[in-house]
Amino acid sequence: MAQHQGSAKADRVARRRAEILRAAVQLFQEDGYHATTTHAVAERAGISVGLIYQYFGNKEDLLRAAIVDILGEFRDRIPAAMSQAGDDPEARIRRGFRTLVEVIDGKPEATVLSYRESMTLAREGRDELKRLEVETAEPFRQAIEDGISSDDFRAVDADLVVHNLLLVAHGWALKRWRLSGWLDLDAYVERELDLLLRALRP
Amino acid sequence: MAQHQGSAKADRVARRRAEILRAAVQLFQEDGYHATTTHAVAERAGISVGLIYQYFGNKEDLLRAAIVDILGEFRDRIPAAMSQAGDDPEARIRRGFRTLVEVIDGKPEATVLSYRESMTLAREGRDELKRLEVETAEPFRQAIEDGISSDDFRAVDADLVVHNLLLVAHGWALKRWRLSGWLDLDAYVERELDLLLRALRP
Amino acid sequence: MAQHQGSAKADRVARRRAEILRAAVQLFQEDGYHATTTHAVAERAGISVGLIYQYFGNKEDLLRAAIVDILGEFRDRIPAAMSQAGDDPEARIRRGFRTLVEVIDGKPEATVLSYRESMTLAREGRDELKRLEVETAEPFRQAIEDGISSDDFRAVDADLVVHNLLLVAHGWALKRWRLSGWLDLDAYVERELDLLLRALRP
Amino acid sequence: MAQHQGSAKADRVARRRAEILRAAVQLFQEDGYHATTTHAVAERAGISVGLIYQYFGNKEDLLRAAIVDILGEFRDRIPAAMSQAGDDPEARIRRGFRTLVEVIDGKPEATVLSYRESMTLAREGRDELKRLEVETAEPFRQAIEDGISSDDFRAVDADLVVHNLLLVAHGWALKRWRLSGWLDLDAYVERELDLLLRALRP
């Protein structure tokens, strides 16, 4: 029973945290981090200001949590998706890129946030972001290196291609207001992959 | 003589404005727009706070001016550089892209600023930015369309390629802290152009 | 049996109250009244915040109780000690002063508290303190008056001497950090009594 | 002229600081440090809140300044007064004690403050207070040592006598509400000196 209580409580705590975080991410995206007041977050989440501070240390903590949230999802989903795609480097890249854009499409606000406000964080927070970013990039780098080894790809600069690949994926969130006028997610993914892979093939 | 006075005065005014703007851009980049105080800008520029308000309406005006400044440079230099490159679509793109990255490299702070803080601006300011961005993109789009017409390029989505091209150019500023570890500007430009043009060729 | 239950219950209540009060006095002394949070008191006492409010009306009540606690001990122990010392005014003063310093030494925090924070209390609370202070002073005043009547002492201002006597006793708590470097309680009591009584003798 | 401007400006700055400090000391004394709001200080000083922070780092700084102010006056006036009193140890002590009580009488609030709130200060501030207190005590200690050497006084513990002397002087501020009912400053000083010196004489 103590166990039940414990997990019930842990659940409630997790749910509250998520509620607050959701409200914060929404407002950060709508108005920007600095223009968002803690009172606004509380109101959006349907709670009182004070409660925010029982789940997050301070406002910056909320920002860090918001950004870490999406980067964490990258780190968790990208490698999983890519390894499910088998051994073929091209297939792995296709699968990984699509997943990346899909995750970004699910939380475009948070993606933009991580571009816009990461400098707002103190060093400690920024270091955490860099680490997560590198972890996300790694499986892509690996697939490209594999493709080069197997002569599926030209001898390109793998790091640079990964840099482009991430840039283009983030571009879906950064410029969605313009792109979505004439492309949907599927078209964006396919056309970008077409361009990308053409540049890699021998 | 009135003219001389007038232009001397106009010069002084322009110089002062530029000094203030330079200080502001530096600090906006170092600490972010919101963390930068008007007092800090004044101090960096070696003037008093009050004087800022004789050259700029308010703090947001300073931000807009900072961003417009670099976007204006894009608009002025890109078309000029591209038209100097002759008629060949590939040569025009090469020349335009290189110029773009060079301008960005000259004021990386301002570029990052325009990504980070453009949402901070009120609608009026944001509209101005969009206009400038479109103007910058146009010559690239034209070169690609020309290349497609002349069968130098495949029938790609020109808007998408321009989107990528700008994204990658901005990437030089956004991720310079990482890229500069292994690439200099020349190498970045050449390798990116190599990837880009390969994807365009039939 | 109802009685047994009642007193057992009363005991438990009294013990809890004392536990909370002890935690509060410790923290009030360590950090000051205002810097001490009710949560900290609860934690130190090993209970929940809510429980504090079942034993004390509010935080100020806790402060009043803490101060009253020590002043009450003065009022209880000083007269008792002095009357045990017989009729000789000097002996009574010696005995009373020593007891006073001993009680203070036992709860120096609370003594300092009553100096530092008594003004924090509302009028009602402060009046209670004044009453207790006067009650503590009275037996000393009486002994001095008796000494003057019996020509053991000069015709000094009894109230002033009591004022000094209390001041010096409190000084043991107020400046203990300095005094304890070179004096122990016994030496302090003896030397102070020596000075005090010399000033009283004809 | 630059000099005139400079000193005029320095004067204005000093005057403002003093005005704010005066308002703060008044309110700290009336309501206690913690119950005094920065807005109340501003209102009492007839200025805006923001201005406080151009003259003092923060609220605690204001408290420290208030306490240092009076302790600084002790340090400046006591030695001066005592050295003017000539060589006789008793005369020096008389003169010093009287000056001490007079200074205290001039700013009783600040004296009480230094007792009540010194613990509120961070270590740095407290260390400064201790230093000032020791400097104030020193001339008294010297006079007593001299008196002992010249056989004017018994071989008492000089540090202890200084401790008492300061305690009794502070007592004028701490218990003024009671003492002033029957004694004026002159009477207090004379009677206390009578008691004190009697205890010292052989």
Add this chain to the structure above:
DNA sequence: CATGAATGAGGCTTCATTCAT
């Protein structure tokens, strides 16, 4: 009895902006 999540008033502090000199 006991808990501790939740509340929300209120405090300290910052900083863009103004204006008298």
Add this chain to the structure above:
DNA sequence: CATGAATGAAGCCTCATTCAT
């Protein structure tokens, strides 16, 4: 033109207190 002292609105955060469980 230029200064910088002064303003005051507004934000972040704390913490005493309550109440449903």
